[in-house]
Amino acid sequence: MKLHIASAVALTALVVGSGIARAEDALQTLEGMHMTAPMDWPTVPQTGAKADAVRQILKDKIKLPAGFHIELYALVPDARHMAVGPQGVVTFVGTRKSKIWAVTDRSRTGAEGGVEVKEFAPSLPKRLPNGPCFSKDGFLYVVEQNRVLQYAAAEFFYEGQDVAVGVVVPEGELIPKSEESFNHTARVCRVGPDNKLYIQIGQPYNVPTKEKADLYKKVGMGAIIRMDQDGKNREIYATGLRNPEGIDFNPKDKSLWTNDNQVDGMGDDIPPGEMNRVDKAGEQFGFPWYGGGHTRTNEFKADTPPADLVFPEVEQVAHAADLGLSFYTGDQFPAKYKNAIFSTQHGSWNRTVPVGARVMVTFLKDDGHVAGPSIPFAEGWNDNGHYLGRPVDVQQYWDGSLLVSDDLVGAVYRIYYDGK
16 A cells, blocks of 8 residues: 555656646747647637526626626636736636636627637646736736746737746745645736736635744735836735735725735634725734734734734625725716726635625725725625625726626626616
């Protein structure tokens, strides 16, 4: 038996090692602007029984304010966080698996049959490429589990299997290899008003042991880090976050806003989820002393927290799993939505009565702080505790409508307003 186990371990190491070698070979080939071997490269079918079923759910179940409508934009397997190209040509959709999808509305109508979905850069192996984001001048950044890549002019040069790529953070250097985990690995990024790259990094535990504290503080796990777009001048921007997903900047005052997913196993109604406002570098948001909001964790309740903690702008319903977050700057929606925050609640697992699976809206006052709690904007995917979908991200489309990704259904929806 021991021999069989040793053989299995050796075989696994060989397979993993060969996979890493192939990935590095492909990366070096593309960095050198050379071509890889031709490969099959199918598009994702957009018609048929599944598309019809999804449309029926949207029609029968999803409720929106008067004058708003929701439609199936595209079937996109495992759709997670999104980046809409600055020119509105293509939307890149990350996954927690091994693919990034390029979604192109060639008819510019959103109509059935007009949207093409195909894998982006299929010749380059990827590992949990959850978080894409764009710079204003057209560079696409993708944060994987433990590296960051930059794709130049991806919005225009994505049609071939090979693309121009550069390494911002090499494999194994975003977090220590020893801290790689299956848990809390979905990274999200944004390029800020200062043209720096901001990245959210969760820590892998429900509540980490005290022995991990110094390491996580040093490397920026359970934090938001920022760096130059070439990876230089890396620094920790905000700490005290458990598993942040969803980040954007207020276009009016440039403050950074982030969702954070809070501690499980404390009960149905505590602790609350968080939407935080970050005003300056170095702020601390309470974890692990607080499990969410003002709720102390059992593990750290005897420890004195830092004196200058920042508590959340909005306390969300417990265990709703707040993920995507985006300020609305478009002109299609009524004026009251201008500069409001749209966010998603993925839906709970650690609750006897599931909550979430909806899109929320949060209105701000003139001073840049919230005018009240987040309220439902699009809901109905939680059908009496049975999920018909699980929204992940929400991003503004080129025409002022909203795109909403759903990793349970494997789809991207479009919400638009016509007043009818």
